[in-house]
Amino acid sequence: MSRFVSLVLIAFAFGAPMAAAQDPIEAELDAFWSDVVSSVENWSVDAQKATYHPDAIYVSDHEESYRTRRMVDEFAEVGADDAAPPVATLAFRFSSRVHDALTAHEVGVFRFHEQGKEAFYGGVDSYLVKTDGRWLILVEIQRGGGLSQADWDALGEG
Secondary structure, eight states: OHHHEEEEHHHHHHTTTSOOOHHHHHHHHHHHHHHHHHHHHHHHHHHHHHHHEEEEEEETTTEEEEEEEEEEHHHHHHHHHSSSSEEEEEEEEEEEEESSSSSEEEEEEEEEEESSOOOOOEEEEEEEETHEEEEEEHEEEEEEESSSHHHHHOOOOO
């Protein structure tokens, strides 16, 4: 028995981790999505534009495809129409995260909630590239409708 305990202690001493460390690329992507959330919640159009590649494309489930700059400009107009920008929260949960050091494909659900309104749940399918040390969305596909709190809950906290 003591020999077994010694072998276990040696295994841990020489690098067998007790808990898996987070993938460093996934940590970078988490930080990126945190910036996306901040840009929306703070209604910062410049910060939001900074999360997209200059040639980024937005595709909606309404069979529309156009440069993302148009979507961000429309977002800016919504805030400009109000005396004060809406108070909103945004969060993401992912069902699939595939990446290498310079590209990523992230699929999941986003939850957007404006104060005083029902929360909106939409699907998101994002293709990202790392350019000059920064992650940027190259293609964003959003799917709305048909998603609910149950879809959100099914993805858990991570």
